Amino acid sequence: MLIRHKKASAVASHEITPQSVYLNRRAMITGTGLIAGAAFLAAPHAQAALQNGPGVNTPMSNVKKGYSKVGTNDALTSYEAATTYNNFYEFGTGKDDPSANSSKFKPTPWSVKVDGLCNNGGTFTLEDFIKPHQLEERIYRLRCVEAWSMVIPWIGISLAEVVKRADPQGSAKFIAFETIVRPEEMQGQKSRFILPWPYVEGLRMDEAMNPLAILAVGMYGEVLPNQNGAPLRLMTPWKYGFKNVKSILRISFTEAQPKNTWQVSAPSEYGFYANVNPKVDHPRWTQASERRIGDFLRRETLMFNGYEEEVAGLYAGMDLKRNY
């Protein structure tokens, strides 16, 4: 998303790591993607489309399927593309940097701090944070502001349920999310010229309460790979991909609108809401159409990424051209 970034269009073939190379790389770092805790321990997952899951990370069990209202009939993006064509600037600005440079990152043990304007905050181990919630599979479109998209089967928990458990105070109007800062494991964080760290994102409280919003801990039936935001990331499928902050360490309830990283870095290009909108172009990328990774032809971009029915009400009366 930086100016020096190459234009987002096709995935060049050299950018896709062959599966065999990828699997060998993962084999060398076995264990780095594991989440401890009984709910996550190996048991074959049952997702029909994933019966022969990628077999790279630990399979997840007790996952509820069938959130059909938001399911999509679009073909799933290949696991290989979803895990080798990434944006995660903590590991570098190239699309293949996150998969190449994230093997040192340790997503376990992990704790999540919940603080700010809430009555039930604290610091929780990831296992305790997840335990009260039902893991659900959600097949969502992911639309990057760079005009590429994917379809990914996430596994996550309802953000609304997490918010309810935190018991926000009446003055809490927004939620801020922060990525961990570990320059020794995340080489991109050694430079402040790439982005100001930590990566911060935010949602208005009613956006966070929308049933589509999840905190993802897995994908393709297995725990999240490091490059996709292990062990915990946000997924709000009606917004551009940059809202979906990875490797979350802290969740804070605030009165003021959080200053999200891309808006701070380039205010003329990025806003807070970042709802997918084919009618409002980004200065460098048309938003009218997109390239689905794996497809040859571009396709039309859908308002709110196809989730208009579920989320349009959140923005009734707002000027979506100004609040981009």
Ligand code: MTE
């Ligand atoms: N989160 C952090 N911490 N750092 C990042 O650079 N990139 C964002 C988002 N979350 C980013 C991040 C962008 S621009 C996109 S498009 C998505 O992650 C990409 O998610 P994916 O790599 O799993 O497809």
